[in-house]
Amino acid sequence: MEIFLSNQLFIYLFSEGILFVLNIVALLGSLSILKSWDFNSTKPKQYKLEKRTYLIVLIILFSLIFKIFLLPYFAYTIDSLSSIVPGAMCGAGVISANEYGNILLFLKIIILFFIGIWLIINKMDQDAYNYPFIKTKFWFFSIIFVLLTFEFVLELIYFSNISLLTSVKCCSVIFGVTGDAKIPFGLSTVMLLVIFYLLYILNIVLSFQKNSLLLFASSLLFLYFAYLGVENFFGTYIYELPTHKCPFCMLQKEYFYIGYFLWGTLFLAIFFGVSNFVLKLLIKVELEVLYKYSRIFNTIFVILSSAYPLAYYIKNGVWL
DSSP: OGGGGOHHHHHHHHHHHHHHHHHHHHHHHHHHHHHHOOTTOOSHHHHHHHHHHHHHHHHHHHHHHHHHHHHHHHHHHHHHHTTTSTTOSSHHHHHTSSTTHHHHHHHHHHHHHHHHHHHHHHHHHHHSSSOTTHHHHHHHHHHHHHHHHHHHHHHHHHHHTOOSSSOOOOHHHHTTTTTTOOOGGGOOHHHHHHHHHHHHHHHHHHHHHTOHHHHHHHHHHHHHHHHHHIIIIIHHHHHTOTTOOOSSGGGSGGGTTHHHHHHHHHHHHHHHHHHHHHHHHHHSOOOHHHHHHHHHHHHHHHHHHHHHHHHHHHHHSSOO
């Protein structure tokens, strides 16, 4: 339990606790609105509900937007704990300290995606005069609340099970820094890069064609191969070391925190790539601007990833 004495962890869990309480209040208000909402009604109760809606939406907006900023702070907290967790050299060792860490990280990414979808639906609902998506967004928030509850409980279990007495695996063991790790499907580095750039081009083409279903599938494929590309090729040029394949170390100050920008642009690229398909399923609407943002962040991510090996080659005249 000594790990809870960490200042960064205390700030993080305190913030999470406050937000969880706010979300409970928002959920109770959401359920009351879902039960009694009738936009066509002229009764005083409906007017009271409309006024209450503004407050509930404001609470949800504050808590969900704050959750977005808490994800990079979570990464920062995990990285800071590497200085006190035996054997950990970066966040990789801390997140793998027990069986709950990777599940928690995956859940946080899913929640972040759901939050983004909710924010889009809320913006569209508030821009319309008759609140056409008000029930959808409050039902959707109820689903998010269930995920947030599971996340908060999982966080407490995860952190309470990190031992400061037992050594954890470092990133050199986890990600095969010894150099004998193989790329999945038996791919060579060249073939991995070919798939990476082809999927990028496919995403751009599909976004111009406004094919939400195919862009959804292509974006998920790009996410997988982009991660492999960073781990097995692009990231090694960030470290300037061919055997260093950790996706966490690039979050550290020694590498100018470039990991936050790299992984952040990848998430935004994928989010905007899949969001129109999800919106069509939920509210039968798609937004052209999301296709534009998909192209922008896909391109930023590819340029940012490619810049490191190109700069290394220009500087040294060889590849790693």
